[in-house]
Amino acid sequence: MAQATTNTDFYPKAGVLTRISAWFWEAMATISENNPRLRRVRALQALSDAQLAELKIKREEIVHHVFKDVYYV
Template sequence: MAYFDTTSPAGVLSREITATRNVLAAIGGAFSGIMARMAENASMNARVRKVHQLQALSDAELAKIKIKREDIVFHVFADIYYL
């Protein structure tokens, strides 16, 4: 009994290219997700530093920039948490 593969070389190549693209897309998606999380983390760290910087100011200095001490967190995160 003989086995004959009637698939053309072009068909095999097309399947291999598609499989390779799928694998590369999955890897790219994973790296993209990791980079997005790293950027989000860096942004949050900058915001936390800003909160600490504003908390270190005196009430008079906060009054000059029109921020109440209890509103510091709301001020720094206003564009993320629409409160």
């Protein structure tokens, strides 16, 4: 005797607007994570305190240092 089964989705798929919204926010996150300034911040945060001292940057001033030409403080 032959038995046939079909695979069905047990979980309902998200609606079109939900999927578009998820794609949009994922794309925005990818764009922001690949920003050269944010990569520079991460690189400076990875340095030791001694290395930052050689660059004359305090750890708490890294973000201000990288974005100083964008924001007036």
